[in-house]
Amino acid sequence: MTTSLIVIASIVVSIIIVALLIRKEVNIDRSVIVNKPLKEVFEYLRFMRNLDNFSVWNMADPNMHKEFRGTDGEPGFIYIWDSSTMKNVGAGEEELIEVDKNKKIEFEIRFKRPMKNVAKASFILESVSADKTNVEWDFQSKSKFPMNILKSVLQKMLGKDLEQSLQNLKKILEK
Numbered sequence: 001m002t003t004s005l006i007v008i009a010s011i012v013v014s015i016i017i018v019a020l021l022i023r024k025e026v027n028i029d030r031s032v033i034v035n036k037p038l039k040e041v042f043e044y045l046r047f048m049r050n051l052d053n054f055s056v057w058n059m060a061d062p063n064m065h066k067e068f069r070g071t072d073g074e075p076g077f078i079y080i081w082d083s084s085t086m087k088n089v090g091a092g093e094e095e096l097i098e099v100d101k102n103k104k105i106e107f108e109i110r111f112k113r114p115m116k117n118v119a120k121a122s123f124i125l126e127s128v129s130a131d132k133t134n135v136e137w138d139f140q141s142k143s144k145f146p147m148n149i150l151k152s153v154l155q156k157m158l159g160k161d162l163e164q165s166l167q168n169l170k171k172i173l174e175k
Contacts (some may be wrong), residue, residue: 007028015136016147018094018144023057023138025047025141025153026139026154026158027088027138027139027140028138028140028159029136029137029138029162030137030159030163031134031136031137032135032165032167032169033128033133033134034132034133034135034173035131035132035152035174036131036133036168036174037127037130038102038125038127038170038175039131041125041133041135042101042125042130042131042133044102045125045135045169046073047072047073048079048096049072050064050074050095052059054096054118054166054172055165056161056164056169057089057161057165058081060089061083062081064084064085064089065083066079066081067079067080070096072096073096073099074096074099075098075099076095077095078093078095078096079095081093090111090112090113090114090115091112091113092109092111092113093110094107094109094121095107095109096120096146097120097142099125101123102125103124104122104123104124104125105123105125106120106121106122107120107122108120108147109121116144117141119140120139120140121139121140122137122138123136123138125136135166136144137162137165137166139158
């Protein structure tokens with residue numbers, strides 16, 4: 001009996017130590033080349049309502065409640081979502097923080113459910129040629145203890161979602 005308690009306690013202590021040593025920052029970025037001019041790609045991306053057309057997260061629950069505040073495409077615009085049917089979609093809001101014409105679009109995402117958290121995301125655009133644009137989608141957040149133990153799983157899942165969303169974007173813009 002005492003040996004099993006010592007083994008269990010050792011495992012728990014080991015997990016806690018690992019969680020304390022793992023960095024809490026989550027940084028994910030993916031990119032895609034879109035065969036369209038920079039200005040055209042920028043003009044599409046700056047409007048947050050367009051996320052509904054290509055972001056796998058926005059498309060996960062077609063019946064989720066959405067609200068919009070402010071002027072889309074301008075800093076201060078807020079996209080609010082609440083999914084009562086899909087727990088992994090949850091609820092939160094995304095605010096357009098910065099629009100640097102033809103260069104960068106930055107957002108702050110405030111998750112309310114299933115877990116409270118704040119993240120930053122941005123689209124960084126670069127002209128590759130007259131009719132090709134590199135779109136990088138960058139996502140940054142903190143993973144609180146003890147959830148940071150699952151950081152690599154989270155990064156893999158979110159990275160896959162970013163890749164799929166960028167492929168959706170490419171398909172839409174290249175039609």
